[in-house]
Amino acid sequence: MSTELPIACSLSAAELPARLAEMNDLGRSALVSVERTKTTAVLRFRHGAEPVDRLAAIVAAEAWCCAFLDMTLSETGDAISLTISAPSEAAPVLGELVAAFAATPG
Template sequence: METNSENIATDTCCSTCGSAARDNIEPTPAIACSLGNGFKKRAENIEALGQRALLASQREPLRLQLTYSKDALSTLQNLVAKEAECCPFLDFAWQHSEDKVDLTITAPKSAEAIIDELFDSFVAKIDRGIA
């Protein structure tokens, strides 16, 4: 089984992984989402993806690890690119294999006060016991 991985702090790993790369020497971005009124719609789209394709999740205080079915890869690439634009203080990394996509979202300590609201939209409230 071939595994590809990408971390947005580095170059893309393969032609399938989208790049939302940032240079590691940039100053830490402000803890703010640029979506404004668009946040609710984006959260709804993220939740719908979770209900359709989320297989597992694991939450730490400033890190969220998500496993999606393989068919979510292109949607996740698009989502990560958009999220990296509106919330540049978050770090996104993913790995994909033949049957799944693992996405890890990491927030800086300075985002602690708002991270629950951001992470909650990624973890679909479904009857699979995931949350």
């Protein structure tokens, strides 16, 4: 019996736009930098109570719908780091998450 989690997001099509908009809004207001490899991304945000609370809510929500991702928040001085790790077959999902945070208005 396999213990691997399926590479599938359980978020509904109706819920997805709001989640992506929340990530985009937070990225526009607080994202400082992004470092990315194929299976890991480290996003750094300006430190503050609002970004911490919003990131914690997003991490909790993503843990429910995308359990195959490993998301960790850490606070260091003037930044909050969100580290997201994904299995190699989920690299496209990781890319979509990073893009959602890093998107800028057109």
